[in-house]
Amino acid sequence: MPPRHDEAPELAPPNFPEVHLPPSGPEAVYVPLHAQATPVKLEESTNPSTINAAYAAPFENSSSSPYTYDLQSAYGAVPPTEQGKAHKRILGCSILVFTLSVIIAILSAAVIGLAAGTGVEANRANDAEARLASMTSSPTTVTVTAPTSTSSGFSNIDKGCSTNSASVTGSTYTSQFFDRPAFKIYCNSDAPNNPLSSLFVGDFDDCIDACASYSFYIPSDFSNNATSNNATCAGVSFIPAWTNRTFAVEGNAPGNCYLKPGPQNETALNNPNIGSAVHAAILDTSS
Template sequence: MAAQYDSGLEAASQNFPEVAAPEHHPYPQQYQQPYQQPYPLPYPHQQPPYDPSATTPKPETTRETPFPEPPSIYGGQTVASPFSGHDRAVAEPPSQPKSAPLRTICGISLLVFILSCIIALLSGAVVGLAAVTGIEAQRANNAASSLAALRSSPTPTATAGPTPSPTAIDDGCADNPDSVDKTVYTSFSLLGALKFTRHCNADAPNPPLLSLFTADFGTCMDACAAWTTYLPRSFDNTANATCHAVSFVPAWTSKATAGAGKAPGNCYLKGGPQNETGLDTPNIGTPCHAAVLLVGG
């Protein structure tokens, strides 16, 4: 039996963990403090008397009483919260970015000023164009009116011009014939300086060699001298190469008057022979004067 007991159940092992008093961990103590009333409130009978001079602190200047930060379970101090600290103030809303001030000219914005200048320039251009257009239209109307007036007016008829003053073109035969009659006129030196005797109110006979218009009585005698001087040089053995006399009609100096009288000129060159006794009395209805070439004079 003793052997059976020896080989039977063995005694229980005593290798159990020892029962020990729980260790006092500091972490619970650290979390007991924040829940304690930091400042004990006095009982009603212990409240201080009201002091009107005391000022109530503004909310924005009131600082929150920080709670102590709990230690880390891994040892050491935990990182402080961004909202903790003795100098933490009430958070303010972020400020909005300020926009750049607008440029102004004369109290208005730059864009409005530029647009106003453009509108003013366009208005001035329109007004100037309208003024120029009005002026040109007025000129066109005036031109049209003048043209219409010319078309409606009757066609003027040709009238005889004023007869030149006889005194200026007949050497004074009309005004004072006695002072001119039988006086000598010497032609232009380049035309031979030929001499002629003037006779007022007389007409040289014979058909004319040439009729032409001259400015006055003296120019008519110069034409006769030119005929006598240059014709023989140009044509040899030409009959009537010498101009012996002239007949000058002052009234026909005006071509209109000469045309009305069917006269081809106011100066007529005459061939010879010519002399003072052979002169005729004018019968053409208007004064006529004659001059005879002094042969060998």
């Protein structure tokens, strides 16, 4: 009998393994820029858990959100990778510009101060030259008139002989030094004898004190001449007009006070005739 097709042995239902096609490429995972991690090459590892751990590490180790950089960049924040490159500024200017501005300001102040000081000194120099020119163009002539013996200007240096000679004559002056010797005053009189010494003094009293000093020191300093008439000053002649050095030079006078040796007495006095008043004082030996 011919074979029939339905009598052939039945085939078992197919039980082939399922075929899964590999993905066309590795799955992309977003990694933040600030996360520092060593990438893992997919072709070097066949363990899916290793790949997932490599991409998940930046998110697990980062303390901030993976979107932190995007939010900060949107509001003008400096990206984390550029923070070290930001330039320092002072008052809105770079350090170089600020330094140059300070130097220029200091130099400007110095130039202004120098110009002001130079102007002041120039004005002073101009004023001095103007004054000098005015003085040289119109010299001033000064006339000096010697005071006379009757001038009241001498009353404070001649014990009043120039204003009231009558009452002053015969009065006594006692020195406060050199054993306190006493002298009698004679206005408008000149003590005789050549002078022992001449000197410039301030007033009549100083002239008499100089005479007392001479008698005090000379005998002790020159003991060999202690008994000599020249060792003692017995009187003085005082010319008040020659207290002024100009008048003394004009009269060729070496001083306004002349110390005279003894003997001295009232009857030996003479009237001066030198063109200026002369007043005398002689040692009072009666005391």
